[in-house]
Amino acid sequence: MTLAIKASGLAKAYGDVIALNGIDIEVEQGTVLGLLGPNGSGKTTTVRILATLLQADSGSASVGGFDVATQPDEVRSVIGLTGQYAAVDEYLTGRENLELFGRLFHLSKFDAAKRATELLDRFDLSDAADRGIKGYSGGMRRRLDLAASLIGRPNVLFLDEPTTGLDPRSRQGMWAVIEDLISEGTTVLLTTQYLEEADQLANRIVVLDHDRIEIVCESAQDVARAASLIQEFGSAPATSEEVVKTVLLPVAGGSTAIVNIVRKLDENKIAIADIALRRPTLDDVFLSLTGHATEADEAISAPAKGRRGRKARS
Amino acid sequence: MSTLTSQPTKESTAPRPRFGWLITDSISVSRRHLLKITRVPESLFFALIQPVMFVLLFAFVFGGAIDVGPGGAQSYREYLIPGILAQTVMFAVAGITVGITEDASKGIMDRFRSLPMRPGAVLTGHTLASLLQNILVIGILSVTGLAVGWRIHNGFSDAALAYLMFASFAYAITWVGAWIGLHMPNSEVAGTAGLAWIFPFTFASNIFTPVATMPTWLQPFVLWNPVSCLALAARKLFGNPTPLLGDSFPERYPVQLSFAYCFLLLAIFAPLAVRAFKTRNK
Ligand SMILES: Nc1ncnc2c1ncn2[C@@H]1O[C@H](COP(=O)(O)OP(=O)(O)OP(=O)(O)O)[C@@H](O)[C@H]1O
Ligand SMILES: [Mg+2]
Numbered sequence: 001m002t003l004a005i006k007a008s009g010l011a012k013a014y015g016d017v018i019a020l021n022g023i024d025i026e027v028e029q030g031t032v033l034g035l036l037g038p039n040g041s042g043k044t045t046t047v048r049i050l051a052t053l054l055q056a057d058s059g060s061a062s063v064g065g066f067d068v069a070t071q072p073d074e075v076r077s078v079i080g081l082t083g084q085y086a087a088v089d090e091y092l093t094g095r096e097n098l099e100l101f102g103r104l105f106h107l108s109k110f111d112a113a114k115r116a117t118e119l120l121d122r123f124d125l126s127d128a129a130d131r132g133i134k135g136y137s138g139g140m141r142r143r144l145d146l147a148a149s150l151i152g153r154p155n156v157l158f159l160d161e162p163t164t165g166l167d168p169r170s171r172q173g174m175w176a177v178i179e180d181l182i183s184e185g186t187t188v189l190l191t192t193q194y195l196e197e198a199d200q201l202a203n204r205i206v207v208l209d210h211d212r213i214e215i216v217c218e219s220a221q222d223v224a225r226a227a228s229l230i231q232e233f234g235s236a237p238a239t240s241e242e243v244v245k246t247v248l249l250p251v252a253g254g255s256t257a258i259v260n261i262v263r264k265l266d267e268n269k270i271a272i273a274d275i276a277l278r279r280p281t282l283d284d285v286f287l288s289l290t291g292h293a294t295e296a297d298e299a300i301s302a303p304a305k306g307r308r309g310r311k312a313r314s
Numbered sequence: 315m316s317t318l319t320s321q322p323t324k325e326s327t328a329p330r331p332r333f334g335w336l337i338t339d340s341i342s343v344s345r346r347h348l349l350k351i352t353r354v355p356e357s358l359f360f361a362l363i364q365p366v367m368f369v370l371l372f373a374f375v376f377g378g379a380i381d382v383g384p385g386g387a388q389s390y391r392e393y394l395i396p397g398i399l400a401q402t403v404m405f406a407v408a409g410i411t412v413g414i415t416e417d418a419s420k421g422i423m424d425r426f427r428s429l430p431m432r433p434g435a436v437l438t439g440h441t442l443a444s445l446l447q448n449i450l451v452i453g454i455l456s457v458t459g460l461a462v463g464w465r466i467h468n469g470f471s472d473a474a475l476a477y478l479m480f481a482s483f484a485y486a487i488t489w490v491g492a493w494i495g496l497h498m499p500n501s502e503v504a505g506t507a508g509l510a511w512i513f514p515f516t517f518a519s520n521i522f523t524p525v526a527t528m529p530t531w532l533q534p535f536v537l538w539n540p541v542s543c544l545a546l547a548a549r550k551l552f553g554n555p556t557p558l559l560g561d562s563f564p565e566r567y568p569v570q571l572s573f574a575y576c577f578l579l580l581a582i583f584a585p586l587a588v589r590a591f592k593t594r595n596k
Contacts (some may be wrong), residue, residue, distance in 0.1 A: 087421035102429040
């Protein structure tokens with residue numbers, strides 16, 4: 001099978017904040033990968049790197065067989081991108097937006113106009129086609145945005161949280177449209193905060209979330225002190241639960257952090273009952289997405305266990 | 315329906331030299347900005363109102379107090395209009411600074427960047443649209459000038475050269491604004507920063523008062539100030555009063571110097587802006 005998207009060891013930091021810490025992604029031609037993770041886990045960062053909008057600090061990636069760093073023009077001619085926030089011009093009408101993007105995709109004037117009409121029809125926007133985007137509802141904007149990313153008939157489509165902020169009905173509608181695209185053979189990388197959505201649309205799911213080190217102290221009195229002592233090794237604030245004598249610290253470099261933490265706690269005479277590195281699992285992420293998402297705001301991500309064949313459990 | 319995706323793109327991306335695409339893409343982008351002007355006509359209205367107010371204020375309120383030689387008020391009005399034209403071209407730059415900052419922080423920039431268009435076209439298109447708006451404003455201001463008594467005394471070719479000079483300068487200087495806009499964190503900051511540097515250049519110049527009325531230590535700056543050169547050059551070309559200080563280089567060759575400034579500004583700031591655009595948010 002040919003790979004439509006291949007990324008290895010992608011890493012990106014914004015100053016001190018590590019947004020991505022060496023993730024690997026492989027998406028086969030014609031399949032759908034769901035990138036699932038809570039806020040700040042690096043979903044958008046991943047998409048932006050793959051769509052040539054952002055340069056990774058390290059690692060490499062290719063899309064449609066082209067290297068994102070060295071062949072951005074080629075990559076751009078095979079991809080479509082629907083970002084997390086609608087990327088259309090507020091002051092233009094829906095049709096003007098699509099025609100503009102068509103022209104910038106280097107379609108002829110005639111083809112750009114034809115394509116715009118076609119897409120407006122398809123996305124149920126014909127009636128609003130000649131109205132300014134300012135008067136569009138959130139769902140209409142999202143549909144227009146998706147239409148805009150299809151202008152160039154992309155082989156690879158990036159959808160960054162395509163249904164966030166939509167009501168259940170619009171979400172269903174969006175899903176139907178995306179399923180259509182998928183059935184036509186488009187390769188899709190989809191990010192989402194909803195397990196249900198990933199489940200509905202994706203063939204495979206990759207979880208993006210922090211690695212965490214779990215430290216169980218001997219004594220409950222030590223927990224708070226331990227948490228503040230080891231904070232410097234973490235990539236996001238530690239959380240502690242005194243009842244179970246546990247400190248959870250999100251980290252970037254798992255194994256080196258463990259060594260440092262053990263040494264530090266030992267120096268400070270804090271006895272440890274147990275210490276372990278926990279990779280995020282789908283269940284963890286599901287928990288943090290649906291319930292007590294605590295450390296989800298600051299970022300660290302790690303490759304996680306992808307799952308196969310999760311299509312269709314609706 | 316079933317053919318909407320994953321088909322080879324037959325119509326698109328015919329091979330064309332990069333420069334060719336730069337032109338086509340720039341036109342598409344500038345069309346976007348021109349459409350926007352028609353959607354928010356207030357922006358054009360206020361871009362016009364300000365210089366027209368300046369004309370009226372200086373022509374009828376302050377003008378009497380400023381002496382530019384024999385001829386009194388009439389002669390001051392003739393002196394004034396080329397200055398106001400230069401000032402207008404300068405103030406228009408603040409608009410593009412804000413526009414670029416605003417655009418750059420919006421999702422639509424991501425859309426542009428993910429398209430196989432020439433990245434520089436985002437800027438050339440914007441500056442072109444701004445030039446067209448400028449030309450319109452210059453035209454309307456000229457008519458206002460004629461209404462208050464300004465006249466073109468020299469021939470058609472001199473006048474045409476003067477307008478060409480204004481247009482060239484208007485285009486070149488917007489690249490400074492674009493470059494600044496790409497370094498601003500948000501449009502509020504862009505609004506103040508984009509105006510801050512314009513003030514000294516605009517007012518420490520000969521646009522409202524002759525150089526001779528200014529302190530000696532400031533005079534060299536005023537003489538070499540591109541805005542002064544532009545106004546003086548236009549006055550010469552239009553045949554309006556040109557009270558000179560002496561026979562320094564900028565007073566002897568204002569037209570040549572103005573065009574040289576255009577060229578320099580463009581040669582320095584266009585590449586800087588394009589580079590800033592490409593690396594922003596990377
Ligand atoms: N331009 C930036 N400057 C500084 N930090 C950034 C920037 N963009 C992202 N980050 C940080 O990088 C981390 C990952 O962000 P990213 O937007 O990729 O997450 P996400 O998974 O898309 O989150 P969300 O679900 O909220 O969209 C976050 O901690 C965020 O604060
Ligand atoms: Mg995001």
